[in-house]
Amino acid sequence: MSQEAVIAASKAYPKPAQTFQYGTAGFRMKADLLPSVVFRVGLLAALRSRYKNGQVIGVMITASHNPPADNGVKLIDPMGEMLESSWEAYGTALANAEDDQAVYDYYTHLEQKFNIKSSVTPQVIYGSDTRESSPALVQALKDALDAVGVKSQAFGAVTTPQLHYLVRCLNTEGTDHAYGKPTLEGYYSKLSTAFNHLMTNRSNGSVTVDCANGVGGPALRELQKHLNPDSITIIVTNDDTETFSKLNSQSGADYVKTNQRLPPSVTAQPLARYASLDGDADRIVYYYVDAKTSTFHLLDGDKIATLAASFIGDLVHHSGITDFSIGVVQTAYANGSSTAYIEKQGLPTVCTPTGVKHLHHAALAYDCGVYFEANGHGTVLFSPSALQRIFTHEPESPAQATAITHLKNITELINQTVGDALSDLLLVEVILAHKAWTPDLWDACYTDLPNRLEKAEVVDRNAFKTTDAERKLTHPAGLQDQIDALVGKYDQARSFVRPSGTENVVRVYAEAATRTQADELAQKVKALLR
Ligand code: 16G
Ligand code: ZN
Structure with missing residues (x-):
């Protein structure tokens, strides 16, 4: 890798007058602002791979549910997880480097900081969603990877979870924890x-x-x-x-x-x-x-989480495996009724800040960690020792044998690298088929408390600081007391305010015993922000 090659390639992707930040799900914004960011993310991916001894890193170009004019980019770590959060700041710094020379200097600064050896060949795979802007951004990425000698592979239009799957498969191929064949097929x-x-x-x-x-x-x-x-x-x-x-x-x-x-x-x-x-x-x-x-x-992410946790709990019970911990990880957005329902089943619940990486991390604490955001992003993780026990357990009856076989297949059906809508779809269909449930029977497990989500434009969302998994504000001073006073006026009520990690707004959530109360509470809390 030569300084000339990096600087020459970087010249094609000048940085617009804009400050960038690697947020909850990578960089995300209007696509026309992104070419320089994607180019530099390519450089970061190369470094990350070399830092990880040449393991494969993934780069996904997508803006998920954002409008068509947006796009985004994020990195996938070797086991198919989101990029380790301490590296997000390096992405941010690289994206904000003022010119081509500064990009190169920061790149070499990271090389030195981590004592990254040039003898390791970096490997990166990448894919994108179907946006009009994606091909040009893929080209920017490719130019960066080529400039620093990355061995790369393009997977074209793929779902985000497919790329997570592929990364994990490539890095575990041939080991005793091989995850699968590293192809879409x-x-x-x-x-x-x-x-x-x-x-x-x-x-x-x-x-x-x-x-x-x-x-x-x-x-x-x-x-x-x-x-x-x-x-x-x-x-x-x-x-x-x-x-x-x-x-x-x-x-x-x-x-x-x-x-x-x-x-x-x-x-x-x-x-x-x-x-x-x-x-x-x-x-x-x-x-x-x-x-x-x-x-x-x-039937949202909370309903999927409760369905999955109770089904897996029953299978474990019927399999004869004992001392097996199942936990459900949620965020502040989880409906209060869902949390109460899970706890009534005797399962522990944990609340983490919004964003998959937080939930994923908390789910690792259990033999089986079920995590879902209410918005429908989630999956189920089985710990290595749980998998070991499931795959080596000797059943003592035909019923136990059946339960074990189902459990084994469930662990294969679930994409354990990240929330995957296709895998989750099949999981829900399997569970409903096994229970012979129509959707109303599933829905009847518990009744959601009416809730309302609002967003408020504020001068500076960074003035809003939270604690207790985003359920309480510490700043602006005094605001939480005002929210608490309002919440106290309604039945079964809960409300919180948090700054968005993806948009320049503040979000307001409220739930209460009736629709009228939930709506009124949301409006009144929102009014406090004016
Ligand atoms: C990102 C997160 C999503 C979260 C959302 C919250 C990932 C992959 N995605 O899209 O999980 O629900 O942000 O957005 O972590 P907000 O901070 O704007 O409310
Ligand atoms: Zn998405």
Whole structure:
């Protein structure tokens, strides 16, 4: 790698007058501001790979549920996790370096700081969602990787969780904890094989999936080819990835969760199952309309978490495996009823700040850690020792043998690297089929407290500082006391204010015993921010 090569390549991607920050999910903003950022993220990925002794690092170009004009970029660490947070600051610094020379200087500064050897060949794989801006950003990335001699591999349009899967597979290939075949075919085959086993002699009718006109559409169509058609019919809708302006528009998990209503394109049949993915297919929510009043009912991340935790808990119980800890990790947005329901089942719950990396980390504390954000992002993690026990347990009865077989397949069905809408879809379908539950029966586990999410424009969101997993404000001084005083006036009420990690706004959440109370509380708390 020569100084000339880096500087010459960097020249093609001048930094706009803008300050960048590696946020909750990487860099995310209007796509036209991103070429220099993506180029520099490519340099960071190379360093990260060399720092990790040449293990493969992933770079995903996506802005998830954001509008079509946005894009974003984030790094994936060797085991398929999000980039270690201490490195986010290096990404931020590199993205903000004023000119090409400063980029090179900071790059060599990091090399020295970490004593990164030049003898190691860095390896990076990358992919993108289906946005119009993605190919040009992929080119910026490629130019950076080439300039510093990275051995790279392009995977084209992939879902975010697919890239996480591929990174982990590549880094574990040939070891005793190999995760799977490091190809997209390997991904589809791993999930579908487990699904087809779990659905043997079972049929679950049909589910209609709104793909937000994003990369989840083609991926789901491909996945479906591998599924036993007698077990499930997946009706794929909103899968137009050619009309760029349709991405996440009037569709997708974020639309359904935020508006708490059907996508306009969906005419729902009573008690039929519907699901919506987001633009990069790492989030999923379910919903249905009831038979009596055709009212819309959302089955969000909290409902998926409780479904998964209780199903896995039952399987463990029936398998004869003992001393097996199952915990559920949530954020402040988790509906109060869901937390109460989980605790009533005798399972521990933990609350972490928003953002997958926090939940993921907390979930590692259990043999089986189920984590979901209410917005539908989540997965289930099995610890290495839990996997070992599941795969070596000697059943003492046919019932135990069946439970063990199911558990083994569940661990294969779930994408344990990160929340994966396709894997979660199959997991929910399996559980509903095993329980013979229609969506209303699933929904009846507990009744959500009515809630409202608002956002407020403020002069400086950084003036808002939180504690207690974002459930309380420490700054601005005195504001939390005012919120508490309002909350005290309503039944079963809860409210919190937190600065967004992805937008320049402050979010206000309120829940209470009735719809009127929840709405009123949200408005009054929001009014405190003016
Ligand atoms: C990011 C997070 C998501 C979180 C959201 C909150 C990841 C991969 N994504 O999209 O989990 O729910 O931010 O956004 O961590 P906010 O801070 O703007 O409310
Ligand atoms: Zn997403």
